[in-house]
Amino acid sequence: MKVVLFCGGLGMRLREYSENTPKPMVPIGQRPILWHLMKYYAHYGHKDFILCLGYKGETIKDYFLNYSECLSNDFTLSNGGRNVELVNRDIEDWRITFVDTGLHANIGQRLKAVERHLQGEEVFLANYTDGLSDLHLPAIIDYAVRLRSTACFLSVRPTQSFHVVDIEGDGRVRDIQDLSRSGIWINGGFFVLRREVFRYMENGEELVHQPFQRLIARDDLVTYRYDGFWMSMDTFKDKQQLDDMYARGETPWAIWKPRAQEEKEDEKPLSAAVGEVRRT
Numbered sequence: 001m002k003v004v005l006f007c008g009g010l011g012m013r014l015r016e017y018s019e020n021t022p023k024p025m026v027p028i029g030q031r032p033i034l035w036h037l038m039k040y041y042a043h044y045g046h047k048d049f050i051l052c053l054g055y056k057g058e059t060i061k062d063y064f065l066n067y068s069e070c071l072s073n074d075f076t077l078s079n080g081g082r083n084v085e086l087v088n089r090d091i092e093d094w095r096i097t098f099v100d101t102g103l104h105a106n107i108g109q110r111l112k113a114v115e116r117h118l119q120g121e122e123v124f125l126a127n128y129t130d131g132l133s134d135l136h137l138p139a140i141i142d143y144a145v146r147l148r149s150t151a152c153f154l155s156v157r158p159t160q161s162f163h164v165v166d167i168e169g170d171g172r173v174r175d176i177q178d179l180s181r182s183g184i185w186i187n188g189g190f191f192v193l194r195r196e197v198f199r200y201m202e203n204g205e206e207l208v209h210q211p212f213q214r215l216i217a218r219d220d221l222v223t224y225r226y227d228g229f230w231m232s233m234d235t236f237k238d239k240q241q242l243d244d245m246y247a248r249g250e251t252p253w254a255i256w257k258p259r260a261q262e263e264k265e266d267e268k269p270l271s272a273a274v275g276e277v278r279r280t
Contacts, residue, residue: 001048001141002118003041004126006110007034008054008101022056024129025063026239029246030071033233034060034129036253038094043256044137046125047094050117052101052110061098067091108207115198128189131232132242132253135190140224144192147222151197151215154188155223156230185223188230229253 007024024034038049053060069090076085097117101110111126118124123145135154144152164184166175187208200211215221229252233239245251 001046002050002121002124003038003046003048004050004052004111004114004118004124005034005037005129006052006107006127007060007129008052008057008103008105008110009130010055020056020059022059023233025056025059026233028233028239028242032063033132033242036132037127037129039090039256040132040253041125041127041137042091042094046137049094050097050099050114052099052114054101054103054105054110057098057100064091064096064098106204106206108201108205108209108211109203111207112198112201112203118195121195123192123194126191126193130234131189131230133188133190133226133230134228134252134255135226135230140190140226141192143224144222149222150194150200150220151212152192152222152224154190154230155185155225156188157227158184158186159231185225188226189232 005024007022009023025032027033028036041047041049051060067090069092074088077083078085097114099114099117101113105113107128123141125141133154133156140152140154163176165173168174197211197215200214201207202210205211212221231238231242231253233242251257
C-alpha cells in the first residue's frame, strides 16, 4: 500500500524551536519525526511514500537528496576513510514521491493534489506526520478492509494536560477533570482510506470536516480505538518530552529495533476496542 504523508503545514506551535525547520523535519534524536514515521511504515512493508509538501518543502527534498545512512546505521571505515561499508541500510528500498501541494493548502486539498499518484490503489494509508505510536499497523488495516469502510482512522486518548469542564446553564461547574481521564477519544492522525474517498471531497474542503461528515451520513466512517502508546509533537514541550524519552532509550514507537520486536512478540494480543464513529 502507498503511504500519503502530509508534510506541508506551518507548524506554528513549534516555531519557538526553529523558524526555518518545517514541522516534519523537527528531529527526535538524530533523525526528524518524518523519518521515524517512515521507518514505522517500512517495518510493516509499506515503503512507497508520497510526501505532500508545502512550507519549506525544499528542506525535505534536500534532506533526502543528501541522505547519509551512516548516521543511523553501523558501518566499517577503511582505506583512510575512503571506503565506507554499511552493516545495514535505511532507505535503499524506499520509493519516495515528492509533490508540491501548496503553501496554504489544508489536508483535504493536499490529498486531492496527489490523487493522480494513487491510480490503481484500492486502499492506501495516510498520516498527519506529527504523531508516533506503537500501534500494530496490520490490525487497523485488517479492521478497515474487513468492514469495507471508505475511511477509517485511529482514535486515541488525549495526552494533553488540559481540564474538561462540565458547566450548568448559569455558569455553575458540575464537574472538572483532566482531559486524559475524561473518556474523550481524539483523532490520532493514522488513516486507512479507499480511493472512493475522493468521491466525497470537493475542492477546498478539509478532509475531516465536510467529506467525513458525508461519510458519517452514509454509515461509512469507522474508527479503530487504541489504548497503547501514542504521542503527538504539537508543541516545543512535546518535542522535549520525546527527546527525553529518546535519551533514556524509551522509544516504544521504534518497533523496527530488534529489542522492540522481541517485546512485542511477548505481549498478549492487542485488546483495542473498535466501533463505528458517528461524529468526528
